[in-house]
Amino acid sequence: MAKYTFPMPDIGEGITEAEIVNWYKKVGDRIEEDEEFVDMMTDKATMPLESPVTGTILEVAGEVGDMVAIGAPLIVVEVEGEVPDEAETADEDEAPAPKAPEVEKRIEVETPDASDQVDAAKAAPEPAPTPAPDPAVSSSKVLATPAVRKRAKELGIDLAQVKPHEDGRIRHADLDSFISYSGGYSGSAPARADEQIKVIGLRKRIAENMAAAKRNIPHFTYVEECDVTELENTRTQLNANKGDKPKLTMLPLLISAICKTLPDFPMINARFDDEAKVVTRHGSVHLGMATMTDNGLMVPVIRDAQAKNLWQLANEIGRLAEAARSGSAKSEELSGSTLTVTSLGPLGGVATTPVINRPEVAIIGPNRIVERPMFVTGPDGVERVEKRKLMNISISCDHRVVDGYDAAAFVQEVKKKIEAPATILAG
Missing domain, CATH: 4.10.320.10 (E3-binding domain)
Known part of the structure; x- marks a missing residue:
């Protein structure tokens, strides 16, 4: 019997360490060649690692949540038979770290900085129990x-x-x-005991990024009310004649209005390097879209959003949201955003104060649409009361880079486009 030490692979991209997020095997377990034994998370992705040998696990690097440096021993396996030529044994003093095996990058971990943000397509009304069980359904x-x-x-x-x-x-x-x-479920099982959950993986990254954003960025939030009655009418008309195109939600229209306004406000579509004290103003709009998934909050990115029409935006929103939720999104689809939009959908409330997705300098949050009576002046010049659809738009900005006046002026220009939908569709 020989011992084989599997070191944490060098996965490139300047990564120096990775976090253990899930062990599939423990000390004493048998492991087969090419069998996955651990999930490791870096600043870029979560990936499973496979064993190049068959044998029994003698040692593991640590517990879930521990960090392992590149090249450090990850597991030690007692190998049945001879150790492969390319493998290094535990008795050798220096074991060069091999390149990572071909693995799928499952979950990107560049995260937004606000736990109160969820994707509109994910949000739903508070669920209520079905009054009685259906015996045909198990x-x-x-x-x-x-x-x-x-x-x-x-x-x-x-x-x-x-x-x-x-x-x-x-x-x-x-x-x-x-x-x-149910007024307290009276099932046969005992009351559920308290439990402690270790903060690891994506949730740990979210917590770290939230703390860093609030610690380093002086936030301010501006909220404005917009009349979206005509915009909703336009959306309904477009959907009625969409053919095989995807159904439009409010989000593509809002994104288009934002993209058409940003050229006049370049400091909104920017990233701030704290250490170098350099602001990079971006010509293209790589729009982050805060999306709630089973693994936590993620931000897939719509590349060159300013160059896409409403239908293309709708396609990208649906595709990226599904990729984020299923864990199939690629690394480049989950990084590099220059501005983020976050929406709580039907749960949006009157106003939100979203936390900036650092190192961006602004984040925009549309809120819930409500119907209220409003005084409206008709074409005949007569003022009357009408039922109108209203929606507040929130924007949080980094006060080191964006002045309050600029943020307000930007939102007012977005409001003009929203309230005159023809300006969104033109060009």
């Missing part, structure tokens, strides 16, 4: 993660009784709502 047919199924089993809850999100999947929040609306 828990096994319900869409839910293993963790949710385990918790439901512990609580004695039939998942068929729980109303899922609009995407059909049941999450922990849906279980909580079921219990709350």
